[in-house]
Amino acid sequence: MTITEFLYGEKKGRFYPIIPIHVRNKETEIDLEVLVDSGASFSTFREEVADLLGIKIEDGEKRISVGICGNIEVFLHDIELRSFDKWFSCRIAFSRHLTSSFNLLGRHGFFERHLIMFNEKEKKIIITEL
Numbered sequence: 001m002t003i004t005e006f007l008y009g010e011k012k013g014r015f016y017p018i019i020p021i022h023v024r025n026k027e028t029e030i031d032l033e034v035l036v037d038s039g040a041s042f043s044t045f046r047e048e049v050a051d052l053l054g055i056k057i058e059d060g061e062k063r064i065s066v067g068i069c070g071n072i073e074v075f076l077h078d079i080e081l082r083s084f085d086k087w088f089s090c091r092i093a094f095s096r097h098l099t100s101s102f103n104l105l106g107r108h109g110f111f112e113r114h115l116i117m118f119n120e121k122e123k124k125i126i127i128t129e130l
Helices: 045-054
Strands: 003-007 009-011 013-017 018-025 029-035 043-046 061-067 070-081 086-095 103-104 113-118 122-130
Touching: 003 018, 018 045, 029 043, 029 045, 043 045, 045 086, 061 086
Parallel strands: 029 103, 043 086
Antiparallel strands: 003 122, 009 013, 018 029, 018 070, 043 103, 061 070, 070 086, 113 122
16 A cells, blocks of 8 residues: 655745646646645546646537636546556546636545545645555
8 A cells, every 4th residue: 555645835925735647648748736635526627737737628518617716617538647647547527617716626436546644733635645
């Protein structure tokens, strides 16, 4: 069992559970920092990520995502994420209307493969591969 600890990232004087991940689509692979969001059903990435991966957002499955910032139009695409040196397919929602400055790593596809502990006191996130 592999266990990794990440210190929270700081943005504008506040701390958030941000981790680095690797994503790929066909021949393009990029590194991202994402906010681990246990309140998000699907991971939702900003349109810039789709552009870097060569994904045409509107070619995906259209959905309306309901969140703390209201309802936004998203399009689901299957891409690959790498965690603990293993690639796996994950359904990611891409949106041109995401108002968060973070790319969000939600429960579907990621949380099923990992045990995740948020340690607010020490400002770190501990992820165990299942």
